[in-house]
Amino acid sequence: MDREGVSWVSTMDALPGIGHACGHNLIGISGVAVALAAKAAIENLNIDGKVILLGTPAEEGGLGKVLLYEKGAHDEMDVCLMCHPGPGPRHSIDLNSSLAISHVTVEYEGHTAHAGLCPWEGQNALDAAVLAYNNVSLLRQQIKPTHRVQGVFEGKYWNPGFIPDHAIMRWLVRAPTTAEMEDTRKRIIACFELVFNIDNPLIKRRHPFFRGAAIASGCKVKVTVGSTCNEIRQNKALGDELADVVLKRYGAMDDNCDIMGASTDFGNISYVMPGLHPSFSIPTVPGGGNHTPGFTEAARSEVSHDACLVVSKALAAVGMRVLTDETFFHNVKDAFEEDKKQRG
Incomplete structure (x- = not known):
């Protein structure tokens, strides 16, 4: 050889x-x-x-x-x-x-409005991101202790005087093997998408909380799976x-x-x-x-x-x-x- x-x-x-x-x-x-x-x-x-x-x-x-x-x-x-x-x-x-790791970026797009005059006309992208974050937080009790999920918020021109129309979240999903990480990542991504996708039958049949979150936010979402490192x-x-x-x-x-x-x-x-x-x-x-x-x-x-x-x-x-x-x-x-x- x-x-x-x-x-x-x-x-x-x-x-x-x-x-x-x-x-x-x-x-x-x-x-x-x-x-x-x-x-x-x-x-x-x-x-x-x-x-x-x-x-x-x-x-x-x-x-x-x-x-x-x-x-x-x-x-x-x-x-x-x-x-x-x-x-x-x-x-x-x-x-x-x-740990194997995957980078995931989530972007929510809503509609801005004056926070005092007509907030009901807005679609709050930050609210959508917060709801998604809370969904992941609730999911953590159902994932293995050897797995890791961390996320942060990013936004430009946020001001309490108007409804944020754009929010970004950056997430890291880790697990002992690449296969385990990919399975957990699917569950995490579902937390992001359930925030807005009220047509998802899973929401209609089993998760009224998520359906309420979808109605509350009314935002569009884009999920991008970035770089992945194997264990x-x-x-x-x-x-x-x-x-x-x-x-x-x-x-x-x-x-x-x-x-x-x-x-x-x-x-x-x-x-x-x-x-x-x-x-x-x-x-x-x-x-x-x-x-x-x-x-x-x-x-x-x-x-x-x-x-x-x-x-x-x-x-x-x-x-x-x-x-x-x-x-x-x-x-x-x-x-x-x-x-x-x-x-x-």
Whole structure:
């Protein structure tokens, strides 16, 4: 089985307003460190193989890794590796997956009117959005605790002096697998559409509350399903090798890194090629997890950089095993094919 190359990923984005609150600065230096180490090993030991360092933008909703894959950036890769920091005790490394995620945008169009003179002539788009939000809130008690649904309102030129004729809602729907996420997303979208669609037989027969909401709002709705990230499919052979490396060099792996509920476009890459995405812990203040200012501070600390280098060395060792051990490479490919069967 011919090998082409092993790639390590360095993400290159930050969060508006709070900077590296997801620790992508550490992911960036991890990819560089691993690639330099692997390159030196290949040159010094005359190893036949290729090392690829892939800089990827826009993980936070932009699907940067997916766009690069579609443009051929992964064509010379057999295996893709990266890591990600999260909150937890020092030296924790785990191989948990992530949540699949879908972005959904909802737009309500109504009709404006003077709020004092003739509000009855308006069709309140904000009311429609609020009703939809409440519908989702009621639905939450019927979805699994492993699923996540969050939404926010957006609007322009809103003023209590007139009836809002346009409202936008942006939603994220997450679940442990893509199939589960898609099922939950259907139920969430029904909450948006039931607000206005009084001809829906489901409303007429079973949900008078929704029918009342439809009559009250009288608005039109547009639902757009945006980008989707799959859950990470951790390659078992690669994961077992990482655990073995960590055990021999640093002691047993501690799986206390708390980042299970997050999502990443690396999940999409793990669907199309063998991939490994360990999480590693960095010490943070209480309440200072990912996407908080506290994590921004933690991600720039010396102890966090030390933790990053530990997992980077382990990833380098895993990558070199792929390049130097034909049997192991077969096992990695076989594990990927077996996982494809399991996920259907």
